[in-house]
Amino acid sequence: DTAVSQTPKYLVTQMGNDKSIKCEQNLGHDTMYWYKQDSKKFLKIMFSYNNKELIINETVPNRFSPKSPDKAHLNLHINSLELGDSAVYFCASSQELAGGSDTGELFFGEGSRLTVL
Amino acid sequence: RKEVEQDPGPFNVPEGATVAFNCTYSNSASQSFFWYRQDCRKEPKLLMSVYSSGNEDGRFTAQLNRASQYISLLIRDSKLSDSATYLCAVWPRGTSYGKLTFGQGTILTVHP
Secondary structure (H helix, E strand, O other), X not given: OOOEEEEOOEEEEOOOOOEEEEEEEOOOOOXXXXXXXXXXXXXXXXXXXXXXXXEEEOOOOOOEEEEEEXXXXXXXXXXXXXXXXXXXXXXXXXXXXXXXOXXXXXXXXXXXEEEEO | OOOXXXXXXXXXXXXXXXXXXXXEXXXXXXXXXXXXXEOOXXXXXXXXXXXXXXXXXXXXXXXXXXXXXXXXXEEOOOXXXXXXXXEEEEEOOOOOOOOOEEOOOEEEEEEO
16 A cells, blocks of 8 residues: 555646645654655755644745645645746655654655646 | 755765765754655655664664764665665754755765
């Protein structure tokens, strides 16, 4: 069973379109993330949710809107796509320990490769 | 200055070689440190955590130098299968709701 699964794996779309990426984890983790990896392979955090609550929003344009219907799902919707949005988007999850600290181990999905033409 | 910086390489080494990567971090309050491995067109996966006393896992040794704010990864007896991008990652604080911040990765190619 895939622990963190994202769909779709590949997205090719035109500038100005709106697209969504879905993510689900079956690990029972409390925290989920979206990371963006650009063409230079730099992996940068975009959002973090803990038990459906947004806790990190890293200066991401408001064209990006995450939604967490429950703690096992974190979706990403992108409006008015731009060329610079082309990247691989990784969903990840991690487990919060008793006492509030985190293990620091992230489990990543396989990534969704977005190409904006 | 970036929060976490690595030499992007690439490092090209022959099988059997020993290779070392360094990674520096800017936030002195950082609490936890990790090395991740990312194969080509795959997701990152945790390779090992880095402890203050240094730790070893088979051919891999990780070390932390808090005074100089860097962590290192040493790979001994390199195998072809070690070819990958190695990402260092830093957890900025020891409490919850931190964010794992990655370096840009160091590319390693091990050749026959």
